[in-house]
Amino acid sequence: MATAPATDVKGQDAYTAAQAQQDAAAHHATRSFKIWRGEAGKGEFVEYKQDVVEGMVVLDAVHEIQATQANDLAVRWNCKAGKCGSCSAEINGMPKLMCMTRLADLEADKPVTVEPMRAFPHVRDLVTDVSWNYRVKTQIQKFQPRAPDAPDGTWRMQQEDIDRVQEFRKCIECFLCQDVCHVLRDHHKHEEFIGPRFLVYAAALEMHPLDTADRVPELRQAHGIGYCNITKCCTKVCPEHITITDNAIIPLKERVVDEFFDPIGKLVKIYSRRKRK
Amino acid sequence: MSHAPLPLIHRGFGETQRRDAWWLQPLVVFTILGGFVVYATWAAFQNAHYTFGPYLSPFYSPELWGDPRTAWFGAKPGWWPGLLPFSPALIILPFPGLFRVTCYYYRGAYYKAFWADPPSCAVGEPRKSYWGERTFPLIVQNIHRYFMYVALLFLIFLAHDVWKALWFDDGAGGKHFGIGVGTLVLALNVVLLTCYTLGCHSLRHVVGGFLDQLSRHPVRKKAYDCSSCLNRWHMKWAWMSLIGVAFADLYVRMCSMGIWHDWRIL
DSSP: OOOOOOBOTTSOBHHHHHHHHHHHHSOEEEEEEEEEEEETTEEEEEEEEEEEETTOBHHHHHHHHHHHTOTTOOOOOOOSSSSSOOOEEEETTEEEEGGGOBGGGSOTTSOEEEEOOSSSOEEETTEEOOHHHHHHHHTSOOOOBOSOSSTTSOOOOOHHHHHHHHGGGGOOOOOHHHHHOHHHHTTOOTTTOOHHHHHHHHHHHHTOTTBOOOOHHHHHTTTOGGGOOOOOHHHHHOTTOOOIIIIIIHHHHHHHHHHHTOHHHHHHHHHHHHHHO | OOOOOOOOOOOOTTOOOOOSOTTHHHHHHHHHHHHHHHHHHHHHHHOSSOEETTEEOGGGOSOSSSOTTTOSSOSSOTTSOTTSOOOHHHHHTHHHHHHHHTOHHHHHHHHHHHHOSSSSTTOOOSOSOOOTTSSTTGGGGGGHHHHHHHHHHHHHHHHHHHHHTTEEEOSSSOEEEOOBHHHHHHHHHHHHHHHHHHTOHHHHIIIIITOSOGGGOHHHHHHHHHHHHHHTTHHHHHHHHHHHHHHHHHHHHHHHTTSSOOOBOO
16 A cells, blocks of 8 residues: 655645755855847857755756746657657757756856857757757668578677677667767858768767678768868767777778778788689 | 758857867967977978987988988988988988877867867867868878888888887997987887877778677687777877987987987886
8 A cells, every 4th residue: 555755743744854854065156147048040148146055057047947936848858868869958068968967067157158059040049959960870781691590580780790789789879979060050051961860870880790781882972981081179079978980981992992992901801702613 | 951941050160168278289289290390390400310229210221322321222312302402301301200290189179289170179160161071182191000010110120210219338349238318219119109009090991900709700809909008198199209209319319419318217
């Protein structure tokens, strides 16, 4: 049988009381926030003063502002644990997850700026339309496994072969890497370049030990891997610490080199295959 | 990708909300890399003070043509253009130079520092047009692996120079074993260059990275793992080896000019 939570004299349950006690003991301060307000790309920074408590992240502060000062503030969020990738924004000019950015890590004497991502069309306040990414994903060749290794329709693979692509599976699709990539952000090559997120996705498929599809020609042509000039900004902002440039993009670039820019290597491969026969 | 055009706003050059010193890293890269290019060019044109005792400056190694007493093929080659001043380093330096120019790490660094493309992450750029490495001239960066093969060859020559730097003239026409500070400088240079070259992204790919089932090739797997291990520090090796090779040349030059004294340890 369910029992009612224990309450204290003020009618609070034990959890809320403990939380209130903890908050009272924690360090309080008033911080200034400049939040981008507006619709469809037009808008301005609006400054808010907000009481914050030790341990708060930027998303907590934005929620407090939404609850107490700006009820119509649009912000996308979900898990508050850095795993859903919903609360991507630009904090003090750098793409970050609001739920994973502690206020204690930001300069206390200056306003915290919070803007929507710049590489995607602005909807309202801190919300952008990231649907372009989902359309891009559909254009990458899907996983095509080889014929099953066993009569029961299952495959066998070695852990050491799958380790390399395991890293790419950590991606939470927050699109911060897409946002910081200057090819999309500044040059708006959305028609010609799939961006770091989908190069990681392509790498996860292309390097998979069971996969048989050849994505290299598409990577060079339709997916525009040559646009990447290896600034490593994507790696820098990845909240999952995926080594995007070194482990995904550059190995894919090297596969493009194998196919299109290394005639000697290609001859050696053809010759060694013949020799084996 | 076919979809509706995106109504995005262009940002101006240097436009950013970043508050950190985002300009510092490109400035440091510009200064060190620019300084190295100026020094290496100056040193290459000197055609003097590149040897001291058993030491040979890495900028001039291997000495294919040059001093007839020590060069592999004698003095200045007949095909050398008359208008261009001759120096053994001018034949050598382009190869390691192009290895570094096309290096994946340096590309990202100098695109930022010298071309502001972008000046730094999330900072507005000076120009709207962008070709990337899809078309000429930057598509040429794709031949990096050929320069890597040459760089591997150079490691052998430089290691041989360290061996030669262990044998000093005894004044009676013979050689005896010894170790000078210069020996250690040249040895450190080879170690740093080896760590930089063996951690190269292209080498990592050609030794095993191109395979999806490395477990079937244990030797390649070991080579790939070793290269990956060094690759994690590629940026650091790149800078340390750059400074190391410049210092090795400077050391030999200063000793040869009599400005620095080469201390003998053994």
